[in-house]
Amino acid sequence: MTTRRADYPCVLPGDPTWIHDARYVQDILNSLAAAAAIAHDHGDPEKYVLPHLPYQVAADTLGQIRSDMPPARPGVLFLMPLPAFQLEALWQALDVLRRAQDADADTDQVLDLVHDYATHCLLPPRSIDDVVTDTERILAVPSLDTPAVRTVATTLLLKGEHDDGFRSPRDELLDTWRAAGIKP
Template identity: 70%
Template sequence: MQEILDCLAAAAAVSHDHGEPDKYVLPHLPYQVAADTLDRIRSDMPPPRRGAVFLMVLPAFELEALWEVLGVLRRARDADDAAAEVYDLVRDYAMRCFLPPRGIDEVVADLERILAVLLLDLPAVRMVATTLLLDGECDDAFRSARDELFAAWRAAGLSGIPGRGASS
C-alpha cells in the first residue's frame, strides 16, 4: 500500500508542476503523508509475538490524510471520471508489481482494513491502551480485553491476528 501511495504522491507532484493540479484529485501532500504514515507504522512495529499488542498514537493530520486518500481510491474504484488517472495508476501498479496481481478493489479493502485497526474504538481498546500507557499489570481483565480486541480485528477480516495461527 505504501508503494502505491508513494507513486500517487510523485504523480500528483509532477502533474501539479505541469499545470494540472487536479489530475490526481488531491495534491501530492496528502498522498505523501499517508505513505509516510504507513512507512512509520511498519518500521516502528516490533517483530510479531503471539498475544502481544503494539500501541501507537498517530497525529490527527495523518489519519485525515489516510481518510482523504481512501476517499479518492473509492472514487477511482467506483469509476468517477475525476479519479480516472488514479484508477489507471493504481490498477497498473497493483497488477504489475504485486504477486499475485491485485485489483483496485483489493487495494481499497487493504486501506480500509488499515484504518479499521487504527480507529477501532471499543472499551477493550481503551482498557488495553490505558494498561499499556500506565505500565499496569497485565492481569485477567487485561487479557480478556486483549482477546476481545483480537476478536474484533478477526471480525473485521484482518489477517495476522492471534487465534488464526499468526501473531499480532
C-alpha cells in the first residue's frame, strides 16, 4: 500500500537498480519542467498542466535519491529523509503522466513531449505506459508506508536491536519489494 505522508525517513533497498535504471524518468521530468517554464513565459501557464516547479522538484528529487544512494549492497536497508513536498511533487507529476496515459485532452502537450522523448531519445524506445509504470515503481519505494516500514525505520533510527521484532518486519518489507519487481 502506498500513501502520501508527512516527512518521515524513507526506507530504501540496498540495490539501487530500482532508481538508477530509471534515469530516463528524471530526464523526462526535466524536459517537462523546461517546457512548462517556456510555456509560462509565453503566456500559456497551463499548457503542460502543472507549472514548471513541481516537475523540477520531482526531477531533482529523483536525482537526489540517485546520487545519495550508496554503492549496491543487496539485502541492506538504507534510511533517507525526504520532505513531504518532494514526494508530493513526484505524486503530482505521476498524476499528470497518468492523465496523459488516459488521453485526457488537457494533457495533449504532455503526451506529445513524453512520446517524442521516450520514442526518439531512448534505446530501447518506451511508451507512455512504460513511463507511468516505471514512475509508479520508483515512487512506490519511498512512499511505502506500512507498519513494517515504520518498525524498520524506527529501529534503524534508534539503532535498536536487530532481533525478531526487527527481522520479521524487515523480511516483510523485502518481500513487498520483491513482489513489486524491485530487487532489495
